Amino acid sequence: MHPGTVWTIYKKELTDTLRDRRTLIFMLAIPMVAIPLLIMAISQLMMSQITKQIEYESMVIVQGAEHATDDLMARFRDAGTLKLLTENEYRASDSTHKGDLKDALIAGDFEALVVIPETFDSAIESETPTTVEIYYDQAEMKSEFTVDKLRDVLDPYKEHVVEQRLKSRNIPADVIEPFDVSKHNVAPMRKLAGEKVGAMLPYIVILMCFMGAIYPAIDLAAGEKERGTLETLLVSPASRGDFVVGKYLVILTTSLIAALMSLGSLTFSINYMVKGLASEIGKMLMLQLDVSTVLLIILVVLPMAGIFAALLLSVSVFARSFKEAQNYSNALMMLIILPAIASMLPGVDMSYQLALVPVLNASMIIKNAVSGTVQWNYVATAFAASVVYAAILLFFAKKWFEKESVLFRT
Amino acid sequence: MIQANNLCKVFKDKKRGEVRAVDGVSFECKSGKVFGLLGPNGAGKTTTLRMLSTALKPTSGTAFIDGIDVEREPQRARKRIGFLSGNTGLYGRLTAREMVRYFGRLYGMQKDVIAERIDKIFTLLDMHDFADVRNDKLSSGMKQKVSIARSVVHDPPVMVFDEPTTGLDVMSSRTIVGFIKQCCNDGKCVIFSTHIMSEAARLCNRVAIIHKGKLYADGTVHEILSSSGCDNLEDAFIKIIGE
Ligand SMILES: Nc1ncnc2c1ncn2[C@@H]1O[C@H](COP(=O)(O)OP(=O)(O)OP(=O)(O)O)[C@@H](O)[C@H]1O
Numbered sequence: 001m002h003p004g005t006v007w008t009i010y011k012k013e014l015t016d017t018l019r020d021r022r023t024l025i026f027m028l029a030i031p032m033v034a035i036p037l038l039i040m041a042i043s044q045l046m047m048s049q050i051t052k053q054i055e056y057e058s059m060v061i062v063q064g065a066e067h068a069t070d071d072l073m074a075r076f077r078d079a080g081t082l083k084l085l086t087e088n089e090y091r092a093s094d095s096t097h098k099g100d101l102k103d104a105l106i107a108g109d110f111e112a113l114v115v116i117p118e119t120f121d122s123a124i125e126s127e128t129p130t131t132v133e134i135y136y137d138q139a140e141m142k143s144e145f146t147v148d149k150l151r152d153v154l155d156p157y158k159e160h161v162v163e164q165r166l167k168s169r170n171i172p173a174d175v176i177e178p179f180d181v182s183k184h185n186v187a188p189m190r191k192l193a194g195e196k197v198g199a200m201l202p203y204i205v206i207l208m209c210f211m212g213a214i215y216p217a218i219d220l221a222a223g224e225k226e227r228g229t230l231e232t233l234l235v236s237p238a239s240r241g242d243f244v245v246g247k248y249l250v251i252l253t254t255s256l257i258a259a260l261m262s263l264g265s266l267t268f269s270i271n272y273m274v275k276g277l278a279s280e281i282g283k284m285l286m287l288q289l290d291v292s293t294v295l296l297i298i299l300v301v302l303p304m305a306g307i308f309a310a311l312l313l314s315v316s317v318f319a320r321s322f323k324e325a326q327n328y329s330n331a332l333m334m335l336i337i338l339p340a341i342a343s344m345l346p347g348v349d350m351s352y353q354l355a356l357v358p359v360l361n362a363s364m365i366i367k368n369a370v371s372g373t374v375q376w377n378y379v380a381t382a383f384a385a386s387v388v389y390a391a392i393l394l395f396f397a398k399k400w401f402e403k404e405s406v407l408f409r410t
Numbered sequence: 411m412i413q414a415n416n417l418c419k420v421f422k423d424k425k426r427g428e429v430r431a432v433d434g435v436s437f438e439c440k441s442g443k444v445f446g447l448l449g450p451n452g453a454g455k456t457t458t459l460r461m462l463s464t465a466l467k468p469t470s471g472t473a474f475i476d477g478i479d480v481e482r483e484p485q486r487a488r489k490r491i492g493f494l495s496g497n498t499g500l501y502g503r504l505t506a507r508e509m510v511r512y513f514g515r516l517y518g519m520q521k522d523v524i525a526e527r528i529d530k531i532f533t534l535l536d537m538h539d540f541a542d543v544r545n546d547k548l549s550s551g552m553k554q555k556v557s558i559a560r561s562v563v564h565d566p567p568v569m570v571f572d573e574p575t576t577g578l579d580v581m582s583s584r585t586i587v588g589f590i591k592q593c594c595n596d597g598k599c600v601i602f603s604t605h606i607m608s609e610a611a612r613l614c615n616r617v618a619i620i621h622k623g624k625l626y627a628d629g630t631v632h633e634i635l636s637s638s639g640c641d642n643l644e645d646a647f648i649k650i651i652g653e
């Protein structure tokens with residue numbers, strides 16, 4: 001390899017590539033314009049969804065309301081966003097309300113069904129254990145929120161009953177509360193916001209890393225064939241290895257720029273824009289995206305860009321035409337997306353085996369880093385594995401660039 | 411000077427099996443002369459010229475450029491060859507100057523030498539007006555000039571042209587033909603392939619007729635005409651390849 005020649009090739013190809021509008025779109029326009037817009041749209045959507053769920057008046061049917069204590073029923077009726085109907089009231093309200101209540105719940109006629117056992121009243125009176133059942137539809141977010149609202153009524157009532165019983169025995173209420181656990185109910189919001197954005201982040205960065213490499217890669221090899229410039233390179237005294245390395249470095253450059261621009265844009269949007277929109281969600285999201293996390297993400301993206309650049313260059317050298325290289329790249333993109341999506345699945349946990357799987361390892365590490373865990377042993381494994389893969393792929397690109405049957409494919 | 415000794419090239423084609431594109435071709439072209447390689451489509455002209463210019467490796471046989479074995483020392487041979495074909499293209503987003511400079515660097519020339527050389531070539535080809543315009547925006551005649559400038563930036567003693575006028579309009583063709591004559595006058599060794607007989611008759615000192623990979627005749631235009639008993643090259647060509 002001749003560094004001087006590689007540098008000549010690198011400079012020329014980079015100039016050429018940076019004058020290509022398609023490359024600029026992926027490198028600059030999408031990260032700087034599309035990503036902030038996307039983040040804004042998503043956070044707006046989440047905000048409005050959450051407010052809608054919370055303010056929504058949930059319809060709840062109480063079966064066996066006549067067995068409930070008056071106190072409990074009063075508490076239910078006083079709860080702000082609950083519309084409570086006894087079974088009889090419900091059936092009377094509409095002539096079609098005849099069938100099984102659980103079927104009606106599944107059908108979405110109301111959000112939850114509370115079943116008070118026949119013995120409830122007397123059980124409370126006689127201090128024997130009893131159960132209140134809540135039926136809900138987990139597939140429906142509204143229904144899930146309704147359960148939270150019902151618990152907000154039932155739990156204080158339970159405490160109240162306990163308090164009464166203690167009082168009747170002359171025991172101070174503090175006895176059953178040796179210490180206080182202060183919990184803050186942000187669970188539904190984190191589920192919606194934190195996890196979704198956390199999982200989306202690696203996906204976007206990886207995708208942009210790949211997209212930033214596509215057009216330069218196609219143009220730099222298959223494009224040379226199509227334009228008829230390849231042969232002029234082959235008969236020049238610069239060695240074929242120098243061309244491969246020079247071109248590879250250009251693709252790597254654009255890929256990294258696209259990925260880093262996206263990461264920067266994401267960090268900025270999340271830390272500033274979302275925060276401005278809704279302080280609580282904003283705080284939750286920006287929690288983990290600090291400087292060290294961003295540096296870690298760069299560390300995993302670097303060798304992955306190395307893999308993408310080598311992979312796309314190989315494919316492009318192999319392809320007969322621009323169009324063919326484009327088709328291959330699109331197919332590859334599907335392959336890249338799969339592991340990125342797999343990392344979003346709940347229950348996929350990091351292990352040494354997973355750390356060896358390209359792309360999946362990077363997205364797992366980013367996902368975990370965003371939610372606050374960094375396991376350096378896996379980061380090191382993934383880094384080393386990715387560097388090896390990139391080197392192997394680059395070797396293939398070079399082999400093909402030296403092979404007549406690939407260069408002059410007809 | 412170019413010497414081809416018993417050049418053979420076999421391609422392994424998926425559909426057709428083994429294709430003997432060039433089969434035992436030998437010839438010699440001298441400096442200051444134009445050597446024409448005549449043949450119909452698929453004769454093996456491009457393949458022969460690609461072996462001479464080191465884009466392809468011969469399956470067997472040898473070729474020498476100014477006494478340098480192209481297979482043993484391709485790097486050295488390449489510096490002595492200028493290559494131009496009807497299919498060679500340009501980088502559309504680079505300007506003429508940037509493109510020619512790039513190739514100068516690839517041929518290992520120093521920056522100041524390149525600048526001087528570019529100035530000289532651009533004057534010769536009357537290219538200064540569009541030297542800093544992107545190639546995309548040039549007319550086909552201008553593009554042709556950029557291609558020419560690219561092929562001679564390193565002032566090679568040997569020029570290889572593969573059907574250089576194919577697909578060009580009259581004006582661009584004239585530019586190329588004029589350039590070939592110029593190369594010959596400058597004492598370069600020129601080899602060019604064509605299937606246009608009139609072009610060959612007008613330009614070449616010597617011609618070789620190639621068909622299905624084999625060399626059928628080799629001599630001056632005059633020798634070819636008299637040995638075949640025809641009064642124009644086209645008839646002689648048809649007679650020689652026997653169709
Ligand atoms: N890379 C290749 N792989 C397989 N076969 C090839 C390859 N290149 C050329 N051939 C075959 O070799 C033969 C000679 O081709 P070549 O291109 O040298 O002919 P040519 O004289 O230049 O023809 P044309 O006038 O059409 O340019 C043809 O049959 C062609 O199909």
Ligand SMILES: [Mg+2]
Pocket residue numbers: 455456457572573
């Ligand atoms: Mg040809």
